[in-house]
Amino acid sequence: MSLAIDVLNACKAKGLKVATAExxxxxxxxxxxTDIAGSSAVIERGFVTYTNTAKTEMLGVREATIEAVGAVSEEVAREMALGALVNSDAEIAASITGIAGPGGSEFKPEGRVCFGIATRAGCDTETIEFGALGRAAVREAARDHALNLLLKAAHAH
Incomplete structure (x- = not known):
């Protein structure tokens, strides 16, 4: 909770709006x-794009990108974050795409999550291997990692 408050305070101090693509x-x-009162000063909108179709329709992720590298990839995370930025009035957009589990494959293991942080200056991506922690733990770890990335982006803005 304090991490989310830190994100909101950092963005509010700089007049930044945030969009998410999850x-x-x-x-x-x-x-x-948005659990925090007053978050409307910062949160512009959020996209939940669980399917590939949603990613392409709502965020403009290219089908060719998904076909070439799969939905769980830094390339798709980049297109998701940039799509959230373009389709909002936000200055910072965060994206998350990954395999929370259970399951996965030899090539894309459970716990692999790709992140994107987009601003008007560009987009940074990274992949974190959280490991097979279980679905709930992977999702919570991904949430917290994205909040940390938003906090860093707000401070750097």
Whole structure:
């Protein structure tokens, strides 16, 4: 909770609006932020794009990108974050796409989550291997990691 408050305070201090584009977390980042009274000064909108179709229709993720590298990839995380930025009035957008579990594959293991943070200056992406912690723990870890990335982006803005 204090992490979400820190994000809101940092963004509010700089007059920044935030958008989220979430897949495996299903809106947990937006929920963590909007749980706090006064968050409307910062939160512009959130996209929950669980399916590939939703990613393409709502965020403009290219089908060719998904076909080439799969939905759980930094390339898709980048297109999700940039799509959230373009389709909102936000200055910062965070995206999350991953495999919360149970399950996964040799190539895309459970606990792999890709993140994107987009601003008007560009987009940074990264992949974190949280491991097979269980669905709830992976989703919570991904939420917290995205909040930390938003906090860093707000401070750097």
């Amino acid at each position: 897949s495996c977390t299903g809106g947990m980042v937006a929920a963590a932020l």
